[in-house]
Amino acid sequence: MVTDVKGLVDIDQGLLSRRIFVEPDIYQQELERIFARCWLFLCHETQIPGPGDFFTTYMGEDPVIVVRDSGGRVNAFLNVCAHRGNRLCRADAGNASAFICSYHGWAYSNDGRLQAVPNLKDAYFDELDQSKWGLAPVAQLDTYNGLIFATFDRQAPPLLDYLGDVKWYLDVFFNRREGGVEVVGGVHKWVVPCNWKLPADNFCGDGYHTGWSHLSAVQTRFGGDFRVKAATGGKSVATGNGHCILTLGPDEPSDPAVPEILAYEESILPEVRKRMGPRLDLVKPHVGTLFPNFSMLRSVARVFRVWHPRGPDKTEIWNWVFVDKAAPPEVKETFRTIALRGFGPSGGFEQDDMDNWQACTETARGVVSRRYMSNISMGLGHETYDEDLLGWVSDYRLTENNHRHFYNRWTQVMASDSWENL
Ligand code: FES
Numbered sequence: 189m190v191t192d193v194k195g196l197v198d199i200d201q202g203l204l205s206r207r208i209f210v211e212p213d214i215y216q217q218e219l220e221r222i223f224a225r226c227w228l229f230l231c232h233e234t235q236i237p238g239p240g241d242f243f244t245t246y247m248g249e250d251p252v253i254v255v256r257d258s259g260g261r262v263n264a265f266l267n268v269c270a271h272r273g274n275r276l277c278r279a280d281a282g283n284a285s286a287f288i289c290s291y292h293g294w295a296y297s298n299d300g301r302l303q304a305v306p307n308l309k310d311a312y313f314d315e316l317d318q319s320k321w322g323l324a325p326v327a328q329l330d331t332y333n334g335l336i337f338a339t340f341d342r343q344a345p346p347l348l349d350y351l352g353d354v355k356w357y358l359d360v361f362f363n364r365r366e367g368g369v370e371v372v373g374g375v376h377k378w379v380v381p382c383n384w385k386l387p388a389d390n391f392c393g394d395g396y397h398t399g400w401s402h403l404s405a406v407q408t409r410f411g412g413d414f415r416v417k418a419a420t421g422g423k424s425v426a427t428g429n430g431h432c433i434l435t436l437g438p439d440e441p442s443d444p445a446v447p448e449i450l451a452y453e454e455s456i457l458p459e460v461r462k463r464m465g466p467r468l469d470l471v472k473p474h475v476g477t478l479f480p481n482f483s484m485l486r487s488v489a490r491v492f493r494v495w496h497p498r499g500p501d502k503t504e505i506w507n508w509v510f511v512d513k514a515a516p517p518e519v520k521e522t523f524r525t526i527a528l529r530g531f532g533p534s535g536g537f538e539q540d541d542m543d544n545w546q547a548c549t550e551t552a553r554g555v556v557s558r559r560y561m562s563n564i565s566m567g568l569g570h571e572t573y574d575e576d577l578l579g580w581v582s583d584y585r586l587t588e589n590n591h592r593h594f595y596n597r598w599t600q601v602m603a604s605d606s607w608e609n610l
């Protein structure tokens with residue numbers, strides 16, 4: 189059954205039904221229409237640098253293996269054995285020339301081809317066409333700034349079109365220095381009992397909660413001398429297709445005030461300005477979400493993450509720390525420790541956020557609570573299209589402009605049965 193979501197989201201009034209955070213039918217529709225169709229982030233190229241390197245992840249609830257084959261080409265397949273559906277690879281990451289299923293031993297090469305089947309001659313009478321039983325590939329795979337994305341939908345527009353004008357903002361996060369970025373250490377993974385959209389919309393640009401929710405985390409100075417300022421220059425920018433960025437003003441401090449980080453940022457400024465161009469004199473990108481479930485942050489910590497859906501009221505957060513590849517080792521290490529203190533399962537800021545997202549989900553379970561609409565009307569009508577910033581921009585730094593763009597896209601994708609109708 190398809191739910192008519194247009195009755196649940198009123199962008200013109202800035203109202204959102206809380207049903208979208210808990211109802212199983214709506215969640216199933218999200219898996220079908222959003223996660224089986226949109227471009228989703230898989231991993232960073234620096235996680236699979238050499239032939240045979242692989243990383244296992246999810247697209248929606250579908251397990252996926254991303255692997256650089258022995259010829260050096262990156263592919264992604266369902267991490268599902270073609271025989272009877274067992275999960276093929278159980279490791280988080282590693283290096284392999286082949287993957288052998290633990291159930292009956294079907295073996296696949298790292299380019300997805302089925303290479304060996306036990307008892308092929310006697311039990312199958314040599315009648316199984318192995319060429320038809322390889323791993324199921326994603327429909328499209330592409331990269332931008334080392335970020336590997338894939339979609340299950342052949343009809344989806346090419347990745348660069350899907351990203352559109354958010355590309356410059358991604359450059360500031362992931363390609364501001366020659367060589368781009370690399371990820372540091374492993375991936376933090378943990379489950380939060382909340383709907384996946386709540387963290388995604390928070391990272392779209394919820395500047396409103398920062399000074400209030402995170403006040404105590406800020407006061408501990410545990411994430412560095414981070415200050416919440418009543419600054420005026422920040423903008424919320426919605427570049428289209430549901431992608432949203434929150435920026436700080438051009439002269440606002442945007443780095444953790446740790447001496448070695450400040451010195452490093454100062455030293456690379458000429459290179460960054462040259463590469464990013466004059467737009468950087470207007471705004472400093474700070475946090476954002478690519479629709480639907482990839483988010484990034486670069487002020488309190490340098491992290492990006494995926495909000496994996498695990499049911500209507502459960503989200504598995506995967507969190508990576510990233511650094512400029514060209515940064516000195518001690519600077520990379522400082523960024524790593526700063527990130528751990530602020531964001532991640534034990535991060536001071538993260539704990540404030542998780543509590544809010546969890547409680548917003550829990551209240552939506554109440555049938556009466558659910559009859560009331562959530563209010564995302566802040567700044568309604570106070571946004572204009574800005575040619576210089578390539579998006580719809582708020583007139584004031586605190587706004588729910590980006591939330592409205594995110595949920596507007598959510599509604600469009602949920603209401604359409606194909607990319608053609610979007
Ligand atoms: S399920 Fe994988 S070999 Fe049978």
Ligand SMILES: [Fe+2]
Nearest residue numbers: 397398537541
């Ligand atoms: Fe937060």
